[in-house]
Structure formats: C-alpha cells, structure tokens
Amino acid sequence: MLDIMKYFTLKEMKKSLVISIWFMILTFPIMVIKVNTIENTVVWRWASLLGMGIGSFIMATLWRYLLERKNMKSPLSTKKTLQMRVVEWANENPKVKPIALIAVSIFVLSFPFFSGLYQTSIMTTALMYVVLGLGLNIVVGLGGLLHLGYAAFYAVGAYTYALLNYHFGLSFWICLPIGAGLATIMGILLAIPVLRLRGDYLAIVTLGFGEVIRIVLENWNQFSFGPSGIAQIPRPGFFGMSMNLQTATTYIYFIMIAMVIFTIFVVRRLENSRIGRTWVAMREDEIASESMGIDITKSKITTFALGAFWAGMVGVVFAAKTTFINPASFTLWESVMILCVVVIGGMGSIVGVVVGAMILILMPEYLRAFSEYRMLIFGAMLVIMMVFRPGGIISNIRKKYKFEPAQAAKNADKEGVR
Amino acid sequence: MAPILETKNLTMQFGGLTAVDNINFNVNSGEIVALIGPNGAGKTTFFNCVTGVYTPSSGDVLISTDGKAQQRINGLKPNKVTEKGLARTFQNIRLFQNMTVLENVMIGRHTKLKSGLFGAIFHPKSTLEEEEKVIQDSYDILVEVGLEKFVNELAKNLPYGAQRRLEIARAMATEPALLLLDEPAAGMNPHETKELDEMILKIRNTNDISILLIEHDMSLVMSISEKIFVVDYGKLIAKGTPDEIKNNPEVIKAYLGDVSDA
Amino acid sequence: MDLQYFFELFVGGLTKGSIYALIALGYTMVYGIIKLINFAHGEIYMIGAFTALIIASALSFTGMNPVLIFLISTILAIIFSASYGVTMEKIAYKPLRGSQRLSGLISAIGMSMFLQNYVLLAQTSDFLPFPNLIPEFKFLEPVKSLISPSGFIILVTTAIVMILLTYLIKFTKTGKAMRATSQDPKMSQLLGINISKVITMTFIIGSSTAALGGVLISTHIGQLNFYIGFITGIKAFVAAVLGGIGSIPGAVLGSFVLAWTESFGTGYISSDYEDVFAFLFLIIILIFRPSGILGRPENKKV
Known part of the structure; x- marks a missing residue:
C-alpha cells in the first residue's frame, strides 16, 4: 500500500x-x-x-x-473489487436478495408519505432520469453508438402530449403510447441517414439533430408556440378524479415507479436476448459482427428506435409533471446530462444507470446549500470520475450461465460431435 | 459436382494498386485448401473479396453449398455471405472482447435463430426453448474445441492460443459449408500449432465441411492441406498438392526463396 | 439581386469563418493527435477573450496607447490560454490516455462545465464591454460599409496565422513530429518522438489560436460573457468535422463553408434559423461524405 x-x-x-x-x-x-x-x-x-x-x-x-x-493497481489484478465481493456475498446468502428487495420496496412505496411534496417531486425527476438513462444506455452502453441528441426524443414526447392535449384535448394515458411511438419513429428517421457514420461523426450529427429540433421548436411559433412554450398542461388523470397538488405529485411519483419497473423489466430481457447480444457484438466489433451474420443496419436502427421509445415516454410524463414546457428544457446540456447518467453509473449496467441517475439528480439538489458552486463541483466530479474510475460506479457484469459438466458431456455425445 | 467455392478472374484494385489480379481458384467439397504467399501478396484481400468485406473490382465469386447450383455472391454484404454458408476468422483476432466466451459462440448462432423483439420481451415458449437450445449448442461447440473450462470468462481474458480457437468456434457456430481461416496459427508456439492442426482435421472430419486457410506456418500447411494455391503480387503463380508445391521452382523463387536468402 | 447586400453577407461570412477557423484548428489538431473531441476547447477561447478583456480594461484606465494595450492584452491572453490548455490536458486528458474514447469525451464535458462556472463565479455572469482599441484605418474608407477596422484585422491576422501554421506543420521538426504522431502514435514513439511533448505542443498551438480568435471577435462585437465559448465552440467543432476532422486545411475550409452557409442562410432565408442551417448542412454533407469534405475515409482494416 x-x-x-x-x-x-x-x-x-x-x-x-x-x-x-x-x-x-x-x-x-x-x-x-x-x-x-x-x-x-x-x-x-x-x-x-x-x-x-x-x-x-x-x-x-x-x-x-x-x-x-x-x-x-494492475489492470489484470485478481484482487476482488468491492462490487464483486458484494455480488458474491449476495449469491452465497440467498436470503439477502429477497430481504433487500422488500426493504427497497417498502422505502420506495412509502417515500412520498414521509418525505413531503418537494422531496417527492425531486425523486420523481430522478426516476425520470433512470428511465432516460436506461433508454440511452441501449444506444450508448449496449450499441456503442455515441448519441448526443437524445433530448430531442424527450422533447418529441413532451410536445406530443402538450400539443395533442391543447388541440384535441387528448388525455395523458392516450398520449403516453403516442408520444413513445412518435419518438420511436423519429429514432428510426434519425438512424437511417447516420448509418454510415462512425464514432465522433455520429456524435456530432446526433448533436446537430438535437439542436435542430430545439431551434425549430423555438422558432416555429405557429406550431410550438416558440420560446414561451405551452402552459397549463393537465396532470395525469385517474378515472376523472380531481386531485390536489399533493395527491397529483404522489400519483406521478407512482406512475414513474411503475415505469421504472417496466423499463428495467424490458431492458433486462432485451439485454440477454438474441437482439440484445447483437447490439453488444456491434459495439465490440462491427466487422466481426457482420461476419457472424448480423445485419448491422438493422441492429443500428433497432437501437436508435428502442432508445428513443423511452425518451418519448418520459417526455410525456415530464410535460404532465411540470404542466409547462418550452424548448429550454431540451438543450444539449440535457442530452449531456443523460449521457453522464449512463457513463457515471456504469455503461451497459442497469444498476449502474439507476445509481448514476440518483447521484447526478439528487446530488445537485442536496448541494443547493452551495447552489452557486454546484455546477462547478459537478464538472469537476465528471473529470475526477473519469480519471479515477472510468468504468463508472457499477461495472457491467455479463450474464453467467451454469452448466453441469456431466449433462453437457452426455448431450455432446448424443449429437455425435464429440 | 460444382466446387463449393470458385472464383473466376477475380480482381481487386485499390486506386492504382492491383491487390488481387485475375485469380481463378476453387475449393471442392470436403477439401482442406491452403492459400500461401509472401506478406502483402494479397491473400487477406482475396479473403475479404470472397467474404463480402470488399466488393471485387471485377470477376466472379461463385459458391455452391448443399449441392445447389452455383450462385454469384459478389457485392453481397458480409452477413449475407455468412448466411449462405461461408464463415471466417480474422488475422488479427477480432473477438467480442467484453462478452463471455459462451456469448461469443452464441453470436455465431445468430442466423440460425429466429426470435425477435416480441420474443425477447414476452418470452413465449418458443423463445425460451430456442434460448435454452442455443446455450447448449454453443456449449457443445466449446467442448469440441476444448474451451469449455472458459465458458463464462470474458473473451479478452483468454490466453492467446485459446482466443484463436474461440474464433474458430465462433465461426463454426454459423454452421458453415466452408470455413475460411486467416492465419490461424499466427503467434502460436509449435506445440499449440500441432494441437491446432489436429483440431482443424477433426473439425473437417466430424462436420463434413471444407476449409480454406491462409497460413505462414509451412509445417501446418504441408501437413494438413490437400491442395495449395500460391499467390505473389496478387497473381496466382502455382497450384497443386503439397509435394508439387514444395518442388515448384516458381514458388521457391517467390516465396521459399525469400526465406533461404534471409 | 442586390449586389451590395450579397457582398455584405459574403464579407460577414468571411470574418465569421476566420474566427471559426482559428478555433476549429485546435479541435482538429487535438483530434488528429489524440483522437479526442476536446469539448472544453470553446472555454479556452472564452478564457482567452476574458483575460484580454480584464487586462485591456485595467490598462485602459491608466490611459495607455490603445494599440499598445491591444497588443499587450492579446499576447497575454494567448500565453494564459495556452497555459490553461496545457494544464487542462495534464489534468483531464493525460491520465485517460489509452482508455475508452467515451471517457475522454465525458472528461472534456466536465472540464467545459468547470471552466465555464469558474469564470462565472470568479468574475460575473453579465456581459462586459470590451474596450474599443482598434484605430480607424484611412484606406478602408471606400469599403466602410462592407468591412469595419476590426473585421479587417480579423482577416489579416487569420491569414497570417494560417501561413505561419502551414509553415510550422510542413517544414519544422515539431510539425513533422506532429504529422507523424497523428498518422501512427505508436510507431512515432518507437522512432524516438516524444509523444507527450507533441501533445503539449498541440495544445499550446490550438489554445493560442483559439485565444486569438476570442480576442479578435470580442473587439469586433464589443462585448462578451462567460457563455460565449459554448455555442461558438460547437460551431467551430462542426466546421472541423465538416472539413474532415484531423485535417488542418479541412478545418479552415469547413469554417468558411459553414460561415457562408450561415451568413447567406440568415441573410436570404430567415435569421431565426442560423444554427439550423449550420447543422442541416453538416448532416447533409456527412451523409454524402461520411468523413467530411477533405477527410480521409476511414480504412476498414481487416
């Protein structure tokens, strides 16, 4: 030492x-x-x-x-990291997992009732970033495509709800799938022209795309009401019940909880599926993936589309939560922030993204005491994090499969390959 | 029966440089064929033309798998070529470094699987069965190449020789009719090379496929290949059995001659 | 078509393009050598402008000759910016060498946030006026409506910098080492090139030209605040990518093409969509030439 x-x-x-x-x-x-x-x-x-x-x-x-x-520390050192030790410990003590799960559930479910309106609202924001992070993680963490215009899809969702509600009075629950769907379509539309681009070129084009969307929203007054935005967007309804601010905030909190669970469920399944494996393979080596029969074009389009889907969905929630949106909420910094959630948390890792969102969203809130300095500290943190722990807080661990050697051998004999 | 792979007047030019010059070449079903030549002779470019990484400037690449009629595959994308039954390895190992050994092989099974987004999210019975099968099949392939002890290890953590074998396993997972190996023995010691030698023969014998390899290691080439093609400066300068090649003066001049000079 | 208006837009684009070029050089050189998008490069430009403003204002209270003040503050701004650039590299990028590309980018983003807020906190968030130091030039009288004295200085300075830089890259030992490193860092190192020194040099040159751009544009516009680096930085980066990132002539060409696109786009179509023209143009160019106008296509090595 x-x-x-x-x-x-x-x-x-x-x-x-x-x-x-x-x-x-x-x-x-x-x-x-x-x-x-x-x-x-x-x-x-x-x-x-x-x-x-x-x-x-x-x-x-x-x-x-x-x-x-x-x-x-040599990179090949066999010394176990804290994370590995925790995972191992949890695996050795089968009771830990359910107990932890119950504890987390109790905390999550009771949170709005002991913490007050403000805290609940912030926590909801953090949850929104969890979903955004998980969505972007599909593109950046799994697909390896550096995307700096993610906030545009978020904007698509938010504006979908705001405008459809304003013009046609459509409700939150109807707009939720429409917003997600439109964002997905936008994702595909963006993916097609950028298919040939690699790495940094892709980053700058997606950045440009995000800025174009924002500037159009800012200037096309007839369509989006320009910089003044759209106000008085209704909060989500619950069978026509009228809610006061307190109940409505709690309600949105629970909608977000449900959404986070849904996202984690889907992303987890995607990650370890045939489709998800092609994304990771594409990230690791495009040429080798193609030689294994993977259609890179299709893979890129699905990552962009599926990444955008979540942003669109959260966008709808965002509009409903703040009841007011304008283009200023969807700047490049928003995209960068979401990217930081993914990278700081740990690319490709679901737990990492959750942790990253909590830290990045909650920390500045609780640093309000130094409110002037928080962006400074935040910037410094990003640098320090990258220098000392570039893999993020939680590193991604690939799924392990268990084999019983005897059984495997028997199968191998049966098929005559041995 | 038509040869499994045939090229007619295959030419690849990069600007003014002709890397592959009018090559006529064939691999028959079940053969182990080697493509040799000095460094920079155009061997890997030839490979890339055949497997769709490059689109040849002129000439034809024809394949005939499963006894079907010949079809021209020029300009098909690499993934389509793989679907048609050609699988390859790379000279500089190109594994999916941060995926496990098993997952690397599972990627190879990609074209043999069907489940899509719906299957991934809703886990219908068909998807679950397919997943279970692909895991088992991939494991079996690992057993075949002797890598089963590394099954859950990340590919980047494997020793060098094992990485080379994993590349072969991954290519085998696509169930090719023709396996193309780009310098499989590069960087291996004699012992490892000998093991590789046995493995290639075993793969050919148990799976009934053809193998085309580029190789520098003469002992490997001479001991396992049935037919050898020699290229130099993009041109085919000789072909024949190992014995014929050994005694071909052109080859000695172009290739082996270099070695004795040095 | 009104020819006068056309020329105004043309010259406006030329001035703007010069500034973009001065900044884009830094992006493209750093990218060429360490393959990093130095997101914080725009902040270096801002710090250069800010340093010049502080020194120039402080000196102007003493009643010194304006031209002398301009020279002193410009030189000091260049020295300080170059030092910031080098320090930034040592802190935020050097320890990351050899790790993932994305880590470097995030670190750069963090650096950008840090520097912006550092200036904001140490100085102010308000726009500050830049003292008027440029004298009137008699010979510009006939074309007064087209080009201002500060615009003239921008064009001349940029031209001189470009010539000097071309000489430096093409004919000096340092320039050769830089070109070699951008081609193949490992091989260059084996041949005895000190990579760390080359990188430091790159940051010095890139930061200096960015600072120069910052000073020039601030005298031209007459005011600045802590946020100017951000959007200009992004634009310059777009210019670098447009021209083919890593290529120095490409960065210059890209800057002028971008500036003219913006200038004519805003002049003839709509001034609200200035940035949209820039980005749409970039996207269209990259669709047809994925490596930029002068960029070498990425080799598929198999």
Whole structure:
C-alpha cells in the first residue's frame, strides 16, 4: 500500500509547491483582477490568490497520491473489487436478495408519505432520469453508438402530449403510447441517414439533430408556440378524479415507479436476448459482427428506435409533471446530462444507470446549500470520475450461465460431435 | 459436382494498386485448401473479396453449398455471405472482447435463430426453448474445441492460443459449408500449432465441411492441406498438392526463396 | 439581386469563418493527435477573450496607447490560454490516455462545465464591454460599409496565422513530429518522438489560436460573457468535422463553408434559423461524405 506520508517529504512538498505557484499565476487574471467597467476601477482580490495557492497545494498532493495509487493497481489484478465481493456475498446468502428487495420496496412505496411534496417531486425527476438513462444506455452502453441528441426524443414526447392535449384535448394515458411511438419513429428517421457514420461523426450529427429540433421548436411559433412554450398542461388523470397538488405529485411519483419497473423489466430481457447480444457484438466489433451474420443496419436502427421509445415516454410524463414546457428544457446540456447518467453509473449496467441517475439528480439538489458552486463541483466530479474510475460506479457484469459438466458431456455425445 | 467455392478472374484494385489480379481458384467439397504467399501478396484481400468485406473490382465469386447450383455472391454484404454458408476468422483476432466466451459462440448462432423483439420481451415458449437450445449448442461447440473450462470468462481474458480457437468456434457456430481461416496459427508456439492442426482435421472430419486457410506456418500447411494455391503480387503463380508445391521452382523463387536468402 | 447586400453577407461570412477557423484548428489538431473531441476547447477561447478583456480594461484606465494595450492584452491572453490548455490536458486528458474514447469525451464535458462556472463565479455572469482599441484605418474608407477596422484585422491576422501554421506543420521538426504522431502514435514513439511533448505542443498551438480568435471577435462585437465559448465552440467543432476532422486545411475550409452557409442562410432565408442551417448542412454533407469534405475515409482494416 502506498503511504500518503511519502508526500510530506521535502522533495514531494516542493513539487506540490511548484504546482501551486503555477496555478496561482495561471488563475491570476481571472481570480484576482476584477474590473468595474462602469466606474472604471480595478478591484484586486489578493485573498483569492492566497486561497488558490493553499487549495492547489492540497489538491496537488492528493491528486498525485491518488493517481499513483490508481496506477499501482494492475489492470489484470485478481484482487476482488468491492462490487464483486458484494455480488458474491449476495449469491452465497440467498436470503439477502429477497430481504433487500422488500426493504427497497417498502422505502420506495412509502417515500412520498414521509418525505413531503418537494422531496417527492425531486425523486420523481430522478426516476425520470433512470428511465432516460436506461433508454440511452441501449444506444450508448449496449450499441456503442455515441448519441448526443437524445433530448430531442424527450422533447418529441413532451410536445406530443402538450400539443395533442391543447388541440384535441387528448388525455395523458392516450398520449403516453403516442408520444413513445412518435419518438420511436423519429429514432428510426434519425438512424437511417447516420448509418454510415462512425464514432465522433455520429456524435456530432446526433448533436446537430438535437439542436435542430430545439431551434425549430423555438422558432416555429405557429406550431410550438416558440420560446414561451405551452402552459397549463393537465396532470395525469385517474378515472376523472380531481386531485390536489399533493395527491397529483404522489400519483406521478407512482406512475414513474411503475415505469421504472417496466423499463428495467424490458431492458433486462432485451439485454440477454438474441437482439440484445447483437447490439453488444456491434459495439465490440462491427466487422466481426457482420461476419457472424448480423445485419448491422438493422441492429443500428433497432437501437436508435428502442432508445428513443423511452425518451418519448418520459417526455410525456415530464410535460404532465411540470404542466409547462418550452424548448429550454431540451438543450444539449440535457442530452449531456443523460449521457453522464449512463457513463457515471456504469455503461451497459442497469444498476449502474439507476445509481448514476440518483447521484447526478439528487446530488445537485442536496448541494443547493452551495447552489452557486454546484455546477462547478459537478464538472469537476465528471473529470475526477473519469480519471479515477472510468468504468463508472457499477461495472457491467455479463450474464453467467451454469452448466453441469456431466449433462453437457452426455448431450455432446448424443449429437455425435464429440 | 460444382466446387463449393470458385472464383473466376477475380480482381481487386485499390486506386492504382492491383491487390488481387485475375485469380481463378476453387475449393471442392470436403477439401482442406491452403492459400500461401509472401506478406502483402494479397491473400487477406482475396479473403475479404470472397467474404463480402470488399466488393471485387471485377470477376466472379461463385459458391455452391448443399449441392445447389452455383450462385454469384459478389457485392453481397458480409452477413449475407455468412448466411449462405461461408464463415471466417480474422488475422488479427477480432473477438467480442467484453462478452463471455459462451456469448461469443452464441453470436455465431445468430442466423440460425429466429426470435425477435416480441420474443425477447414476452418470452413465449418458443423463445425460451430456442434460448435454452442455443446455450447448449454453443456449449457443445466449446467442448469440441476444448474451451469449455472458459465458458463464462470474458473473451479478452483468454490466453492467446485459446482466443484463436474461440474464433474458430465462433465461426463454426454459423454452421458453415466452408470455413475460411486467416492465419490461424499466427503467434502460436509449435506445440499449440500441432494441437491446432489436429483440431482443424477433426473439425473437417466430424462436420463434413471444407476449409480454406491462409497460413505462414509451412509445417501446418504441408501437413494438413490437400491442395495449395500460391499467390505473389496478387497473381496466382502455382497450384497443386503439397509435394508439387514444395518442388515448384516458381514458388521457391517467390516465396521459399525469400526465406533461404534471409 | 442586390449586389451590395450579397457582398455584405459574403464579407460577414468571411470574418465569421476566420474566427471559426482559428478555433476549429485546435479541435482538429487535438483530434488528429489524440483522437479526442476536446469539448472544453470553446472555454479556452472564452478564457482567452476574458483575460484580454480584464487586462485591456485595467490598462485602459491608466490611459495607455490603445494599440499598445491591444497588443499587450492579446499576447497575454494567448500565453494564459495556452497555459490553461496545457494544464487542462495534464489534468483531464493525460491520465485517460489509452482508455475508452467515451471517457475522454465525458472528461472534456466536465472540464467545459468547470471552466465555464469558474469564470462565472470568479468574475460575473453579465456581459462586459470590451474596450474599443482598434484605430480607424484611412484606406478602408471606400469599403466602410462592407468591412469595419476590426473585421479587417480579423482577416489579416487569420491569414497570417494560417501561413505561419502551414509553415510550422510542413517544414519544422515539431510539425513533422506532429504529422507523424497523428498518422501512427505508436510507431512515432518507437522512432524516438516524444509523444507527450507533441501533445503539449498541440495544445499550446490550438489554445493560442483559439485565444486569438476570442480576442479578435470580442473587439469586433464589443462585448462578451462567460457563455460565449459554448455555442461558438460547437460551431467551430462542426466546421472541423465538416472539413474532415484531423485535417488542418479541412478545418479552415469547413469554417468558411459553414460561415457562408450561415451568413447567406440568415441573410436570404430567415435569421431565426442560423444554427439550423449550420447543422442541416453538416448532416447533409456527412451523409454524402461520411468523413467530411477533405477527410480521409476511414480504412476498414481487416
């Protein structure tokens, strides 16, 4: 084990000092000088220089320590990770799983009743990101296609509900499948022109697609009511019952819970199906997949379509939850945020996405105490996360199949291949 | 009976470079055929033309599987070629690194399965049975190539020789009529090569298929192939039995000659 | 057709294209060498502009000669931006070398958020006026309606930078090392090229030109805030991709093509859809040329 004390020797401290001086110079104009362009005066903030010096000294020491620790771990080390140990422990104690499941269920079901309106609303948002993340995970995590315009599908769902309701008075429950369906169609429409593109080209085109959708929504006033958006979208109904805000929020919370369960159920099944395997194979190696008889075109279209499906569905819920939508909710940052949910949580892993959504959505909410700093911290977190744990919080573990050797051998004999 | 694979005047040009030049070539049913030649002679390009990775500039690629009439497969996409009964391995191993060994083989079974989205989500009986069968079949294939102990291991964690064998297993899973192996022994030690030698023969004998291999390892080529084609600078310069090739002066000059010079 | 209007749009596109080109260079060079979309590159441009603004304003209160102030603040902005670029690479990208492409992208996105908010918090979210430092040029009098002095400076500077850069890439040792590294990093390393040094150089050059672009556009427009890097950065990136990412002439060509598309699109069709023209054009080009206008098609190595 690496000793952190090593970093307090004179030599190492000198290094940290050099780094901190570098940062003091680097940040000097922006941190120290502040010009007042109205009164034409300059404010010198020497205190921030001192703060920067001390802060970067500590950070430099810590950073080097952590980096070296990370590099010491060989990638092939057989040492079990915490995650592996937890999984193993759960497998060895069959009682753990049902107990955990019950505990989680009780917590989830009772949450809105002990936490209050605000908390429930935030939790609902987090749940929405779980579904969005799982949807995007199909495209990025399983299919390996970098998609930066996912928020567009989300917008399609939201606008579907808002507009259909505004013009034709269609209800939430009717719009839910329509929104998901339209988003799926959009997914296919996007997939067709980008089939030939790879990697980063795909990323920029999907980004462009997302921006085009947003800008059209912003400017096509007759259709989408422009930047002012659409207000007074009704919340979901329950057999015509009228609900106060409290009940309605709880109700949407439970709709989202149901949706999360539904999504996890479907995505899990897809992942380990014949279709899902082709996605992963496509991610791993397109040429080899084609040589195994996989139709890459079809695979790409299904990933885009199925990814979009969930975004459309959540979009409808989003419109119903906030009762007001405008294009500002569907910017590139929204797409990036959803991508971060997938990557931070752990690409390709369902549990990872759930954890990622919870952290990314709940953390900024609870960091409101430092509300000014939260985006700063958030950005720094992304970098730190990628540097020290690029695989995400929860890494994806492929499904394992059990075989009884004797039985297998017998079968093999029977078919005469042995 | 028509040869299982035949090329007529097959030519592939990249800009001004002719990588494959007018090659006439055939593999008959049940044969093990080797394609040899110095580095850069156009062997892999030939493979890529046959398997649909490249569309040949001119000439024909004809196949005849299951005793059916010959059909031209130029310009078909690789997945269609695989469906028609040609399966290949790659010179630089191209496994699905982050999938398990079993899953790699299961991917090979893809064209033999039917279940779609509906099946995946609703798990009707047919899908469940199909899944159960594909798992068992894939396992059996792993047993055949001696990889069953790695069944749930990620492909990237396998030793090198095992990765090569897994590539063959994966190709075998598509139930090909013709198996194309691109330098299967590359990077193997003599012991591993000998095992591979036995495995290729066993595969051919038990599954009744034809095998076309590109190989540098002369001992492997000479010991298992029944017919050898030699290419140099994209042109076919000789063909014949291993003994004929060994004594062919053209070949010695173009290929083996290089070795003795060095 | 009104010819005067046409030329106004044309020159407008030319000025804008120059700025895009200065930024797109950084994207394309970094991509060429380490295959990373440096999402935070737009922030470097913003920091360059901001640094220049702070220094220029502070100096202008002292009553110094405007041209001198312009030169000093530009040079300092370039030095600081280059330092930010290099520091950013050491922190956010270097430790990720050899890992998945996506990790680098996310790290870059995080860096972008961080830098934006860093400037926002340390300075302000308001638009600040950039002091007017460019003198009137007498010889521009006849074409005054077409091009402003600052526009003229932009064109001239960009042309000079392009020539210098071409010389640097084509004829110097550093340039050769850069080209070799972008072709095959492993082989270059075996031949004794210090990859880390090449990467540092790339970030220095890319950040410097971006900072220059930032200073120039801020003097041209006359104001800036912490958010300018974002959309301009994306546009420059689009330009780089349009031209064929990794190709330097491609980035320049892509920038002008993009700027003209926007300029004529907004001038003749509708000004609301400026960004739509840019992106639609990109999508259409990529459908027909998946590797951009001058990009080399990706080899299918089997």
